[in-house]
Amino acid sequence: MNDAERGLGSSIREVLFTQQTIATRVGELASAIAHDYKRRKPLVVGVLSGCFPLMADLVRGIDIPLEVDFMAVSSYGGNTVSSGVVRILKDLNQAIDGRDVLLVEDIVDTGLTLRYLLDNLQTRRPASVEVCTLLDKQEARTERLDARYVGFRCPNEFVVGYGLDYAGLYRNLPYIGVLKPEVYS
Ligand code: PRP
Secondary structure, eight states: OOHHHHOGGGGEEEEEEOHHHHHHHHHHHHHHHHHHTTTSOOEEEEEETTTHHHHHHHHHHOOSOOEEEEEEEESSTTOSSOOSOOEEEEOOSSOOTTOEEEEEEEEESSSHHHHHHHHHHHTTOOSEEEEEEEEEOGGGOOSOOOOSEEEEEOOSSOEEBTTBOBTTBSTTOSSEEEEOHHHHO
């Protein structure tokens, strides 16, 4: 039997954050962001592809005027370890000079992706750039940077679900869990 027959959950060793736990925390982040960005009409930028469930849930909880845009970058390819090479696959649809930009990530791991994005966006003269990430894997960090809004500290394990993938799969799990080692070994 495989995932198609037994369900995606059969490849998960341990659930780290349930659907309800995520929903509650995302609601808290949205409230904090709405408070901090009142009257600033932020541009909320999702970093594809992993951001898509978080973006959808987060912006619907932020009850102030805002705009949404997306970037797509690739740093991991098909590997489970960051290559450190970041490529912009899709850039923003608009200029950001004078804008308050909030980058939304599913996870900050080494920080290489975010370091590249922050440096890149700063050259475009925004009023501010802050980061919201659902997961913060601080143990894996090689870059010195911190996200302003963090959902959860994440153990240094290979996690999937709620946007996070392994080889393109598991993004549609409604919770976040640790993959069984036999799945990727
Ligand atoms: C993941 C994640 C972050 C990045 C974090 O993206 O969404 O963008 O890795 O890792 P880092 O801190 O070590 O740079 P990935 O390149 O896997 O693309 P995806 O969002 O399409 O899965």
